Amino acid sequence: MEQGNLFYPPVREHVRDITFRRHHGNQQSEEANRRVAPFRESDEQRIEKIIREHGTKGITSTELETVLGKAKNKFSGRLSSLRADKKVYAQGTRNGCAVLIHKDFTR
Numbered sequence: 633m634e635q636g637n638l639f640y641p642p643v644r645e646h647v648r649d650i651t652f653r654r655h656h657g658n659q660q661s662e663e664a665n666r667r668v669a670p671f672r673e674s675d676e677q678r679i680e681k682i683i684r685e686h687g688t689k690g691i692t693s694t695e696l697e698t699v700l701g702k703a704k705n706k707f708s709g710r711l712s713s714l715r716a717d718k719k720v721y722a723q724g725t726r727n728g729c730a731v732l733i734h735k736d737f738t739r
Contacts, residue, residue, distance in 0.1 A: 665709075668709075672709075672710070672713075675707065675710050676710045676713055676714060679696070679700070679707060679710050679711065679714065680714055680719055680720065680734065682696065682699055682700075683696075683714075683720055683732050683733070683734045684734040684736060684737075686734075687734075687737055688733065688737045689731075690723065690724075690726075690731035690732050690733040690737075691731070691732055692725075692726050692727065692729035692730065692731055692732065693708070693711065693729055693730070693732070694727065694729050695729075696711075696732075711732070718735060719734065719735050720732050720733065720734055720735065721733050721735065721738050723738065
């Protein structure tokens with residue numbers, strides 16, 4: 633954020649936050665979104681690649697936790713983005729979790 637003055641208030645940079653509706657602009661969530669912004673694209677590409685590598689079998693978020701070595705809350709926003717961009721779809725469930733399939737393997 634750029635520092636403003638009396639006549640020109642700070643201009644907030646727009647950072648895409650796919651989960652905004654869920655957290656309704658919560659200050660901590662906004663700050664977390666700003667902190668991950670520089671890594672968002674590479675993290676999303678890495679997750680998309682992992683999902684694609686699992687082919688028609690797919691992968692659940694619990695399985696992704698193991699592969700990535702991160703808790704779901706650390707990457708769930710990337711899954712939301714991939715689903716919103718129609719790069720990944722949920723098809724069925726496994727062990728109570730949605731199975732994520734890359735668009736290359738969906739019907």
